[in-house]
Amino acid sequence: MKIKINKITIILMLLSMLLPILSILLLEHITISETLANMDSGSFGKTYEFISIEQENFEPDKLYQLINKENTKMAVTSDFELDEINLRSIYFNKRYVNLPMKEGRFFEKKDLKKDNYCAVIGKKLTEESYVKGKERYISILGTEFQVIGILGYECDAVIDNYIYINGYVQNNLFTSSYYQLDFLEGGKEEEIMENLSKGLQKMNIKMERLTMGASYFNSLIPRMLYSRWFLVIFFCDILCLILLSFEWVIHQKEEIGIRQLLGATKGSIFLLLGKRYFNILLVSALAGGIYAVILHPNYKRFLYIGYLVTVPVILIFLMFVILKILKSPLEEVLK
Numbered sequence: 001m002k003i004k005i006n007k008i009t010i011i012l013m014l015l016s017m018l019l020p021i022l023s024i025l026l027l028e029h030i031t032i033s034e035t036l037a038n039m040d041s042g043s044f045g046k047t048y049e050f051i052s053i054e055q056e057n058f059e060p061d062k063l064y065q066l067i068n069k070e071n072t073k074m075a076v077t078s079d080f081e082l083d084e085i086n087l088r089s090i091y092f093n094k095r096y097v098n099l100p101m102k103e104g105r106f107f108e109k110k111d112l113k114k115d116n117y118c119a120v121i122g123k124k125l126t127e128e129s130y131v132k133g134k135e136r137y138i139s140i141l142g143t144e145f146q147v148i149g150i151l152g153y154e155c156d157a158v159i160d161n162y163i164y165i166n167g168y169v170q171n172n173l174f175t176s177s178y179y180q181l182d183f184l185e186g187g188k189e190e191e192i193m194e195n196l197s198k199g200l201q202k203m204n205i206k207m208e209r210l211t212m213g214a215s216y217f218n219s220l221i222p223r224m225l226y227s228r229w230f231l232v233i234f235f236c237d238i239l240c241l242i243l244l245s246f247e248w249v250i251h252q253k254e255e256i257g258i259r260q261l262l263g264a265t266k267g268s269i270f271l272l273l274g275k276r277y278f279n280i281l282l283v284s285a286l287a288g289g290i291y292a293v294i295l296h297p298n299y300k301r302f303l304y305i306g307y308l309v310t311v312p313v314i315l316i317f318l319m320f321v322i323l324k325i326l327k328s329p330l331e332e333v334l335k
Contacts, residue, residue, distance in 0.1 A: 008251050009280060012244050016284035019237040021291055044097040045075065045182030047189055049212040051196075053177050055205050060170055061114070063179065064091045066199040070192050073184035076167060078176040084161065085125065087140065087174070091167030097184065099159070102152030107164065111148065114168045119145040122160040123152030140165070141173050178210075238310050242317050249273070249321045256325055266326045273322055281311060 053063075060076065067074045075092035090096075091112050099106050102123050111118055121129060121138060129138040129147050136147040140163065151159050165173070181196075183189050193209065200207045252273060259269050285307055 008244075008248050012241075012248050013280050013284050015244055016241060016281060017287045019240065021288055044099075045184045046186035047183045047212065047214050049181050049183075049189070049193065050210040051179050051181060052208040052210055053179065053200075053205060054208065055177075057171070057175055058177065058205065060089070060091070060167055060176075060179070062200070062203060062205065063196070064093075064112075064167065066196050067091075067093045067181075067192075069199075070188075070195065072188050072192060074192070075182040075184060077180045077182065078167070078170060078178065079180075080174045080176065082141070082163075086162045088162055088164050089167040089170035089176075090164050092182075092184075095184075099151055100153040100157075102150045104147070104149030106149055106151075107166070112166055112168060116166050117143065117145045117169055118148050118166055120149040120151060120164040121147055122162045123150055124156075124160040125163060126150055138163070143169075143173060234306070238313055241310065241314055245277070245314055245318055246321055248277070249318065249325065253325060269326065270319075270322055274319075277315075277318060281314075285311075 060078065063076055067076060070093065073092070073094040075090060075096055077091075078089045080087040080089075090107065092107075092109070094109070096106065104120075106120055107118070119138060119140070125138070129136050131137075137144050138147050139145075145165060151162065151164075153159075170176070181193075183192070189212075197207050197209075256269055256273075259272075260266075288307075
């Protein structure tokens with residue numbers, strides 16, 4: 001019996017660790033497929049719009065202040081071509097899309113601030129960078145930027161020749177009258193454009209709307225469709241863990257009966273089994289968390305959300321099964 005218990009415990013621990021990891025890989029495949037499909041257009045939002053600002057030496061942080069007031073996820077980019085290298089300034093008000101990273105990470109909201117000279121470069125530009133101390137740097141138009149990440153996918157892509165820089169330092173390198181607004185969440189584009197136009201007018205800045213478009217990927221595969229498939233797989237993961245957890249509890253029946261014969265209280269048995277199961281989940285969560293943080297840092301929040309949803313559901317089911325066994329007659333438990 002002990003061998004069977006050990007086997008089922010090992011299987012439960014491995015499955016608890018592997019299912020979240022496999023879900024992360026699936027999510028990465030979906031989001032990177034979306035990114036690659038939209039890469040040629042240069043827009044990663046559901047919809048996008050190009051605007052022109054009619055003011056000499058316009059400071060884009062005025063535009064950033066306005067999009068910070070919006071509840072919809074948005075990004076502002078501006079491009080500058082530099083010797084066959086695409087230089088792109090970027091700012092976003094919440095979170096950006098998941099881009100394929102070869103090393104490091106993409107920008108986070110905390111990176112986008114004044115006088116923070118940081119950049120994310122494409123993999124083909126790695127040779128243009130250099131290491132100083134423990135950090136990597138790249139010189140752009142005579143200005144040194146710290147490289148916090150290197151973009152790259154298995155195959156060559158347009159993004160391999162891009163340099164993304166913090167939008168707040170854009171004017172120290174180049175000025176632009178043209179900006180692209182990426183609406184990472186759809187539905188309120190017209191309302192937001194009206195708010196931006198009025199906000200800039202109050203600063204005596206005229207904004208002209210040029211062209212707009214929609215995501216190519218979403219026109220092929222609606223986001224709702226692949227979101228539903230992901231939810232189906234996620235609930236299948238939970239079902240597998242519930243069934244295996246049930247089998248794990250059943251394998252404890254003999255020990256439960258023996259402990260009851262020896263005078264152990266139902267409360268102490270319940271706490272003992274709960275502690276054992278919690279330890280299994282803890283080891284699995286730590287292993288999955290380490291994997292996510294090291295290899296897929298952009299997806300670690302999805303892992304945490306997955307555990308927050310999965311663990312309470314499994315624990316409630318587990319408590320119900322254990323209590324049912326403890327309430328059963330001793331003769332039935334020892335069968």
